[in-house]
Amino acid sequence: MPASPHGGGHSLKGELLRDAILDAASRLFIQRGIGGTSIQDIAEALGLTRTAVYYYFKRKEDILRTLTEEVTMSAGRLAAHDTLDGDPIEALRAWVRRYAMHILSRPSEFRVVDRNAAELTDEHGAAAQAARRAVLTKFREIIDRGVHDGHFRMVDARVSAFSLIGMCNWTAWWYSADGELGREEVAEAIAEMAVNALKREACRRPEAATVKESLRVLREDLAYLETMLEQRD
Structure with missing residues (x-):
């Protein structure tokens, strides 16, 4: 990441400004679409100059690529490196909770990425697809193990995995920070539903x-x- 124009090096202020740009861009992309949003629109939403936004992102496509990296590809890395051995029931509960929290932590960004996957270059599109496959594989592995060990019902692991992923992903559309339940409580409720559906x-x-x-x-x-x-x- 480049040095912040408002502070030295990788400063906290620079990180916060970059995140603010991503958040503002996500909201505008949802409201107007990527085609209907300009860098100037993003700058004005934050009270910045266009030059300040350019310092971090030269094009809207750079913003989409960054959002994809932070939402989709990071989920793939989480799935690839997250070891959940032992009791399949507890493994499923932990993984669903973790994945749901990943979506709930940046719901607007997830919606933008989900709706605009076709806008990515072939290279980044392939990387994003690989990340989604990694998430699916993690769900399937835990479910297959649970069925094999007799903890879960005789279900189709692929169908069940897609169903649980869909349940987690859908929170990006309905979750509100102003609601009665916080992110952790929602993630815990979803994890419990996932376990009870398969036990x-x-x-x-x-x-x-x-x-x-x-x-x-x-x-x-x-x-x-x-x-x-x-x-x-």
Whole structure:
């Protein structure tokens, strides 16, 4: 990052100004679209000169690329380096909470990146897609392990992973800092819902005292047993 025009070197003031530019740009991109927003618009929203914004970002495309780096690619790095071994239930709870917090920490920025992925260059688009795959892989690995160990129901890990990712991503559209719940509370609630949706123990008990419901649970148990036997052969 270049030195701040308002302070020396990598100063805190310079970092704050850069973040303020990204935040203002995100809000304007959501309101007007990238095509309807100029660098001058961003500068005016912050009470800055256009030159001050140029110091950090020469073009709107540079802002989008930076947002993608900080939102999408950083999530991919988090997934790639985050080791969650042990109990799959606790691993899933921890990872969903972590990923949800990542989205909730910059919801406006996420919305901009999600809506404008096609505007990236081929190189940056490919990097962003690789990051999204890393997040999907992390979800799938935990779910697959939970199914294999008997902690989770017999579910399609890919479908389940996409569902949980969608639940986390959607917070960028509905979460409000002025709401009754804070980010941490929302992330915790989502993590708990994710675990309860997949936990095998909750589903093994018949939901109603009927033969049909008992057969449903029995079929699921048999399907799980067959899968385990196939994996041992």
